[in-house]
Amino acid sequence: MRPAVIHKDLAALPAPPNPAMGWDEARGLLDGLPGGGLNIAWEAVARHARGALADRVAIRWHPAAGDVRPITYRELDESSSRFANLLRGLGVGKGDVVFVLCGRVPELYFAVLGALRLGAAVSPLFSAFGPEPIATRINMGRGKVLVTTEALYQKKVAKIAVPMPTLAKVLCVDSADFRAAFAAASPRCEVAATTPEDTSFLHFTSGTTGMPKGAVHVHGAVVMHCATGKVALDLHPDDVFWCTADPGWVTGTSYGIVTPLVHGVTSIVDEADFDAERWYRILEEERVSVWYTAPTAIRMLMKAGAELARTHAFPRLRFVASVGEPLNPEAVWWGMEAFGMPIHDNWWQTETGGIMIANTAAMDVKPGSMGKPLPGVEAAIVHRKDDGLEIVAAPGTEGELALRPGWPSMFRGYLDQDERYRKCFVGGWYLTGDLARRDEDGYFWFVGRADDVIKSAGHLIGPFEVESVLMEHRAVAEAGVIGKPDPVVGEVVKAFVSLKAGFVPDEALRMEILGHVRKRLGAAIAPKEIAFATTLPRTRSGKIMRRLLKARELGLPEGDLSTLEGGS
Ligand code: AMP
Numbered sequence: 001m002r003p004a005v006i007h008k009d010l011a012a013l014p015a016p017p018n019p020a021m022g023w024d025e026a027r028g029l030l031d032g033l034p035g036g037g038l039n040i041a042w043e044a045v046a047r048h049a050r051g052a053l054a055d056r057v058a059i060r061w062h063p064a065a066g067d068v069r070p071i072t073y074r075e076l077d078e079s080s081s082r083f084a085n086l087l088r089g090l091g092v093g094k095g096d097v098v099f100v101l102c103g104r105v106p107e108l109y110f111a112v113l114g115a116l117r118l119g120a121a122v123s124p125l126f127s128a129f130g131p132e133p134i135a136t137r138i139n140m141g142r143g144k145v146l147v148t149t150e151a152l153y154q155k156k157v158a159k160i161a162v163p164m165p166t167l168a169k170v171l172c173v174d175s176a177d178f179r180a181a182f183a184a185a186s187p188r189c190e191v192a193a194t195t196p197e198d199t200s201f202l203h204f205t206s207g208t209t210g211m212p213k214g215a216v217h218v219h220g221a222v223v224m225h226c227a228t229g230k231v232a233l234d235l236h237p238d239d240v241f242w243c244t245a246d247p248g249w250v251t252g253t254s255y256g257i258v259t260p261l262v263h264g265v266t267s268i269v270d271e272a273d274f275d276a277e278r279w280y281r282i283l284e285e286e287r288v289s290v291w292y293t294a295p296t297a298i299r300m301l302m303k304a305g306a307e308l309a310r311t312h313a314f315p316r317l318r319f320v321a322s323v324g325e326p327l328n329p330e331a332v333w334w335g336m337e338a339f340g341m342p343i344h345d346n347w348w349q350t351e352t353g354g355i356m357i358a359n360t361a362a363m364d365v366k367p368g369s370m371g372k373p374l375p376g377v378e379a380a381i382v383h384r385k386d387d388g389l390e391i392v393a394a395p396g397t398e399g400e401l402a403l404r405p406g407w408p409s410m411f412r413g414y415l416d417q418d419e420r421y422r423k424c425f426v427g428g429w430y431l432t433g434d435l436a437r438r439d440e441d442g443y444f445w446f447v448g449r450a451d452d453v454i455k456s457a458g459h460l461i462g463p464f465e466v467e468s469v470l471m472e473h474r475a476v477a478e479a480g481v482i483g484k485p486d487p488v489v490g491e492v493v494k495a496f497v498s499l500k501a502g503f504v505p506d507e508a509l510r511m512e513i514l515g516h517v518r519k520r521l522g523a524a525i526a527p528k529e530i531a532f533a534t535t536l537p538r539t540r541s542g543k544i545m546r547r548l549l550k551a552r553e554l555g556l557p558e559g560d561l562s563t564l565e566g567g568s
Helices: 023-029 040-049 073-089 106-118 131-141 150-155 176-184 219-231 250-262 276-285 295-304 306-310 329-339 418-422 463-472 507-521 546-554
Strands: 057-062 069-072 097-101 121-124 145-148 169-172 199-205 213-218 240-243 266-270 290-293 319-322 343-347 379-385 388-391 399-403 429-438 444-449 454-456 459-461 476-486 490-499 529-532
Touching: 023 219, 040 073, 040 106, 040 219, 040 250, 057 073, 057 106, 069 073, 069 106, 073 106, 073 176, 097 106, 097 131, 106 121, 106 145, 106 250, 121 250, 131 199, 131 213, 150 169, 169 176, 199 219, 199 250, 213 219, 219 250, 240 250, 250 266, 266 276, 276 295, 276 306, 295 306, 295 329, 295 476, 306 329, 319 329, 329 343, 329 463, 379 429, 444 463, 454 476, 459 463, 463 476, 463 490, 463 507, 476 546, 490 507, 507 529
Parallel strands: 057 266, 097 121, 097 145, 121 199, 145 169, 240 266, 240 290, 290 319, 319 343, 490 529
Antiparallel strands: 057 069, 199 213, 379 388, 379 399, 399 429, 429 444, 454 459, 454 490, 476 490
16 A cells, blocks of 8 residues: 655755745735736736846747747747737727637747737637637637637638627738738837736636636736746746646646746747657656646556656656646656656636645645645635535535635636626635545545535545546556436446556456455445446546536436537
8 A cells, every 4th residue: 555645855855845925925026017007918028028037938839840949038028019019900909808729839829928918808719629619709708809820710710600790800820911910010019007907818618518607817817826836836947847738728828828937937838739758758858847737648648658758867857746637646656656756736727717725845745635725725615505604624524615715816707697606606705616625634635526426325425536546456547437326326336447558348357447446445435337438538628527428328418518629
């Protein structure tokens, strides 16, 4: 049995962990606009381009094929200013929304930072979205300009069948026209005098059913990105940072764009999709020191085997973090094997705008736990009651994870859905929709989405716990667990598993896996059924879609599939 805690010798770490800091200290690390106000583009780029970091590489862009392109803070400032001037020429300003539908190309970063610079809001769209989800979001967000590429335009935008009445212009950043206009545009553009409460990003997130929700974020969120960059990601001035998330999702904007730039570090951007060998090569050759990735990627690396990792060396790698879905203890331990350090899980969601709960560099890691609330974050486990909330004090009790409102990157609304927004707040707390428990040391443990939890013979079963134990079996690559209605016990646990290369999905293996989980979890919690699947349905951001496994199992409507990987 592996120990429950990975203890750290802080004195032996390659760099002393950043000290904890609150919001006020983080504000002190930002400049604020020269004339007053706060703007993300100023803090991330413009101020550095006017100071000692002007010639530092801000982004090292790895194209899918071809040579790496380094982009300095000065160039990023000039290129995003050119973009801002082009947008201004189209009538874009404060209050407008610019949609961005691009792969991970430099122009995406110029467009996002250019729009923020003008005081316009940015709404990123994942480039694998099909025509329908694109049109739905542009119409919901009343998008004025869409920034895309010629290929994406032909493949997606040209096929949109519904009118998009607010959309005034589509810019294809690789067209000859755009290139000429970009080159001719002025590389100087003042930063708009936005306040901390002005809208910066509009992030669409999917509910389990119905229309997507547009979470509204503000420029003041940069205080959180500054603080969490230090405390949760342990960024130091000389770091080379790689966040593998796509900027179509909140992680890819908050931590793939804003946070590293605010800290003036060098950030890696890879245009290509996941490839184990390529990723190890980038980690090695770029001498990445802080790496922020996701469980789905880690599981794919695990599938490729730790031997592949050992053919590379990562002497500068100091801190590895993960977000997006539960990080199984197996994956944390695998980090020790592959990189010589644990993978640090952290928790947040689109609505929180930034990391809230984390295993930080300064903390011992409890594999399987999301860590502790960051300084300034107040988190609790609560039970909903008819007349409000009950705060659960006893350690180990499951309940809904709630946060005390007021952190700087908190979403300020769901666009046009005030009632839905209001319902998130009860008795002075924001309710996250996640179930969790807190242990006696103050670490939080993820149990499941409130709507994924299984009730069997009176027991509440978190799918994550069962999945983690399934993952311990040598043959299992991925697992997804659902509750299947049962006349006797309410729900029975059913597991879907995909196998590692070299294993055959036969009855003997099914019994072996069942035996393993029963031994570890007991018959009440272990799955009654195990089905083999070649792959599990996942969102494009990598989360296993349990609700879809369940809908398919039960022959129910599949609901909103716009975020399904491989869908359209
Ligand atoms: P999204 O808004 O798409 O970023 O999804 C947020 C949701 O992902 C959270 O509410 C959790 O259900 C899940 N999630 C994010 N990070 C973690 C984590 N470290 N452990 C478990 N679940 C997570």
